[in-house]
Amino acid sequence: MEEFRGCLFSESDLYFLEEMLWLRPKANKTLLLGVLPITQTLWGKITSIKAKKPGEEVAANRAICFIESRRFTGNVRAPFELRIERINSRIVAEPWKMQEGPGESAWLCEVTALKEGYMSRLRSWSEVRDDVRRMIEERGIVCFKHVPDYVHAAVGIDCSQLLMVLSDRLEGMPEGSVIHIVADYNVGAEKDLERWSQVTGNEVLDFRVEKRLAHALIRRKTSG
């Protein structure tokens, strides 16, 4: 696995960046297919997937599934003519799990290519690596192990104000939900956040500094 800003990529997978897909060839000549973790930032948390059914044949550039997320509504299209063999029901039930990274169980469907030459539509990790890295840099993409429910940009306010804003935001969120806060980085921010977490009971899941911006992932405490 290679990691850029928390986003994981498998060196042995194939890629179709036009639709934000990774594909993993299996021994039986089928391929597993899933969406890239960078969609965490680009689309927001995927909240529902309507996938086509096993046995359905899908022409190139036609929809494999319809996705709804916090910021995106649309189809994910087939990179080549294919037949859907299996749908991962776990991912249909919890579609955001697919955005956590290209793990063993993070695939959406298993497909068979119906025509020769389909490999020419796909690229290896070494072929897409620079493009992916550039996209992550240019679009300020960060990935987390937990896909956040909400994002709040709090750039330009000082630390004490930030903690007030954060408390207000958490108050309006369902218990157990996760928010990604982006703020200016200053020395001591992580320790301040830890102390705030101990006092309030809200959990800091991740903290990262990228290009002088602090990215914190916080889960609202549950009363249970």
Next chain:
Amino acid sequence: MCRYIRFKYSNYSAIIRSAMSGRAETPVLVSTDWVEKNLGSPYVRVVEVDYDPQTAYFQGHVSGAVLWDWRKDINDPIERNIISKEGFESLCSRSGISNDTHIVLYGDFNNWFAAFAFWVARLYGHDKLSIMDGGRKKWMIEERELVKEIPSYPPSSYRVSKIRYEYRVLLPDVRARLGSPTVALVDVRSPDEYTGKILAPPEYPTEHAQRGGHIPGAVNIPWARALNDDGTFKPIEELRKLYEAAGVTADKEVITYCRIGERSSVTWFVLKELLKYPKVRNYDGSWSEWGNVVGTPIEK
């Protein structure tokens, strides 16, 4: 049976032909099929109304559709208000819309903002006006063609000839109607917003109010209860039962509200345009006004 049912569930080409020739009222709801068949018609202008055009219109839209950006085009650029009469005239003129053009609206977020634009266009007197049932979502589920080309139409000279002030209600008029048995207030927000458990949906934290709760006497019928999973409106009799069961009946003066007036436009559309209730008004100031004004009464 009402016009909506006939249009949605039967062969409606004759109705459309008669609508185009001015012999019948334009249907307020058209299907995705109808829109596809009428692409390129000189009588029809398809308009996509988006909250976030970057993730919607600019990623691909119905061929020939112009964009109305909800923030920039439907709202006043300075004060909190809907677009002015002159602003609406300018918007239609630069969209190549004349007074007898059939405007078909659709958009993102389950047609919330298309419904808002519909309400504004009706308020400014435009008669040939429809919403595409299911909006952008249904068009995409059905894998119909999307294009990225931005169309350009010769500007027209649109003129507003009447303003239907009775479609809108402002805060003092809502306050004056509190407690009236002939008025039904419909709060279309989520139950958590209605009860004051949360001040705004977590997705829209900047639109919160200082106080949570609802306008005294309002019933809570979330907007989404009028829609099917694919974003289309439920059958007319089902809609009628939904509102009547909560005491929202055609004999009352009905006021719909939400947080900023866009979700309540969907419910206004259902009650006024589909169920044909005679007196329905949208309170677009909604909770982001009522919940912030000093001294307004609140129930939780």
